[in-house]
Amino acid sequence: MKLNFDDNRPIFLQIAEGIEDGILTDVFKEGEQIPSITEISVTYQINPATALKGINLLVEEEIIFKKRGVGMFVKSGAVSKLEEKRRNEFFENYVKKMIEEAGKLKISKQEIVAMIGRGFLDNEN
């Protein structure tokens, strides 16, 4: 899990997203245990209340669940749930922002489409 605290969004959101990324990239598999609040807080040197707040977001969204006295685990079905959520955010966070930046640089719609094609080619190689 990689966090970037230079990012100025609240830390609890970044913690939640870090765990989500871990789930999406198979670092934390469905049914498997994730690090404890203490481990997360000590590793990233953050207040345990902040770590808990981030984790609770994921519990509310039914991405992870707590087993009393044992720890926290990734819920089955978490991956597809996250994919759906991230797909919705993809348009807002990437597509809209890209078009905005392109506008500043006077990049046309055709040029963007061409660039995307080129990006796919690069990715395949």
Next chain:
Amino acid sequence: MKIELKDVSKKFQDTQALNKVNLNFEEEKIYGLLGRNGAGKSTILNIIANRQWASDGQVFIDGQSAWENSQAQKKVYLMSEKCMYPGSMKGEKALKWSAAFYPEFDLDYAKFLADAFELNLNKKVSSLSTGYSSIFKLIVALSVNTPFVFFDEPVLGLDANHRELFYQKLIEKYSEKPFTVVISTHLIEEISQIIEEIIIIDHGKIIFNESCEELLQRGYTVSGPINIVDRLVAGLNRIGSDQLGGLKTVTILGEQNFSDLPKGIEIGKLDLQKLFIKITSNKGVNNDHESNA
């Protein structure tokens, strides 16, 4: 259980070090007590721990008066620059001495920490370097197990590795068994993610006392061409302003509710240290004479 300061004032000859300070330290929270040199941070901590007396006002620890009350003082530990041990005492004996005063002192944990920090307990306390002297006092503070632990400049002279180790041990300890932690330091960025509550003191007065996250959310910058920025921020609570050529950046403290941003305007965030600097150094930005755009 909490600590309450009620209208606490402190005068040194003709200097008003504290001016009617009202503060609560609640159970099981981590506080950052921030202020510039001479703002009154240490005076607050020393008054709570009975090392100085207040000229006026009262301090209550768990409902009891803190002044010359050893029952109340047993609930509090203050780690500060001042060494409270006879200089000729060896580290190991000084730990045992602390254990005699604080019934919950965990001697095994203290020795474990000494090992982790590579502190030689056979050395006399007075012969330790600045860094190791801080480390020795930190170890005591992390081992006393009092409900309230105050750290006044805890990482003085510590190298980066030891500072990180201290923060890790503090969080580990706190997350296993929460207690009230108050950290007063100038290394603001190092503690900004650790503290939950923030108290800023300036010239003996408390000027901020709120959740750290909320304070960070309220601080932001508006940058762009001078005339547009000036128009946008008119009437807002401006706490700082910088200009570079035709580009102006104004720091605002308050709710962010721009419905639609004009082209070329960017909203930025501040880290705690930058926000602190703006809050405690730039006075009267709001009163700057500005043309009516």
